[in-house]
Amino acid sequence: MYAKLISFMTAASLASSTLAHGVISSPPRRLPGAAFEAACGSQVYSIVDSDQFGNQQQEEQNFNSETTSACQVYLCKGLLYADNESNLQKFSANQVVPIEIDIEAPHTGVANVSVVDTTTNTVLAGPLIYFNPAYSVSTPIPANQTSFSVTVPDLGSSCSTAGVCVLQWWWDARSIDQTYMSCVDFTQ
Template identity: 40%
Template sequence: MLLQAAVFSLGTVGALAHAVVKTPTPRKPGALSEELCGAAVSTVLNRDLAGPIENAVKVADADYNCNAYVCRGYQYEDNEASLHTYQAGDVVDFHIDLVAGHRPGYANVSVIDPANNVVLGSPLKTWEEWPINSTNPIQDDVDFNITIPESLASICTEGGKCAIQWYWYAIGGPQTYESCVDFVIGA
């Protein structure tokens, strides 16, 4: 029992993990996300940073006042120090930590307005089936890049207005996984 408590406190729950963005630095949980999402939802989300959002939503109680399906409920205000600055046309490398790909589905990378839960423009990358091979994914499943769109140069000028969202929907569960990378397009 002591070992389980130690593993839980370190956030290392590998058997439950599925997939999460590792590079660039994504949004992480913080005090505001815990306040808005409530302790029950936050505990589940924080226990497995790569776990499906549905596991957290099913324990939602009266304290749940966030949208866990937007950046896992993680708030920009908790992550201002991780704001990335890019230029239009920059190529951004991503690495996904695929811990368990036992339920294929589809995936995409889009720029979103997290405050309004709106996709800005077209997806930057899509996979009709992700991961293609769950036991040995092709490199493009876990290491890929996207290009920062010129069309968003006048929109993504202030922290919190735009986030690059990696989204995977595993059909067999169904299970939803996402990570958000906050960014601005600099001058």
């Protein structure tokens, strides 16, 4: 019995250590809520709510009968504006926006920040900044990869409706087949 307990505890600690990776810590990013749970199901919600640093592939691996077509994990990690209306930002044309990234576990890959239209999951502008390599495991992470600014371009009326546009930080670590993203809702 003791051996089983040690084995379970070891597996649990390994699982929890592999979950945490990276998110936008500022400005306020989309967080999980009731609309996300309704779209993606309680199991996926529980995973994201307990560790918001995780990757889209982990969410996808836990899709089940509760997961609906509204669960778009490759758009803002599936997180929805309906849960985040209070986090809406207002960015004017050519405004410089400081961004802070919290990296819990680096994985060498590429990363960028773009303006994405959430109604079509298409890039409207960007990348506004691009890192290659990003969050390397072989060298210290440069400070400008975790604290940087982007200039929001003039998007005309494309981003005048709340919930349509996001600044999306996207990090793809192909070496481990994991993708991370965070979204900041904004209007212009």
